[in-house]
Amino acid sequence: MTATPAPDLLEVDRELQRVVDRLTSLPLAKVPACSDDVFETAAFILAQARRLGAVIPPDVTLPRLGANGLGAMLAVVGSDFLETAKAAPEADVQPVLDRLVALRRSLP
Numbered sequence: 001m002t003a004t005p006a007p008d009l010l011e012v013d014r015e016l017q018r019v020v021d022r023l024t025s026l027p028l029a030k031v032p033a034c035s036d037d038v039f040e041t042a043a044f045i046l047a048q049a050r051r052l053g054a055v056i057p058p059d060v061t062l063p064r065l066g067a068n069g070l071g072a073m074l075a076v077v078g079s080d081f082l083e084t085a086k087a088a089p090e091a092d093v094q095p096v097l098d099r100l101v102a103l104r105r106s107l108p
Contacts, residue, residue: 008097009086016100018100022107023071024071031068034106042073045078045096046062052084052085053087054081054084062077
C-alpha cells in the first residue's frame with residue numbers, strides 16, 4: 001500500500017503545476033521579464049532538496065535557459081524536491097510553497 005502524501009506536499013505539487021502551466025502558456029515575449037525570478041525560485045527549490053538529502057552532485061548547477069525551457073526546468077527541480085520531501089515526512093515544505101505562490105503571483 002502506498003502512503004498518501006501529506007497535505008502540505010499535495011499543496012506544493014498543485015502550486016508547482018500551476019506555475020509550470022502558467023509559464024508554458026505565457027506568450028514567449030513575456031517570459032524574459034520573469035526569467036530571473038523563475039531561475040531564483042528553481043535555485044531555491046534545488047537548495048531545499050539538497051538540504052533534505054536529495055542525491056544531487058555538488059557540482060550540479062542550474063542552467064540559464066531560454067524562455068521555452070523555464071517551465072520544464074522548474075518542473076524537474078520541483079519533482080526532485082517533492083520526491084525527496086516524501087522520504088522526509090517531517091520536512092518543512094512551507095518555504096517552497098511560499099516561494100512558488102509568490103512566483104505565480106508575480107508572473108505577467
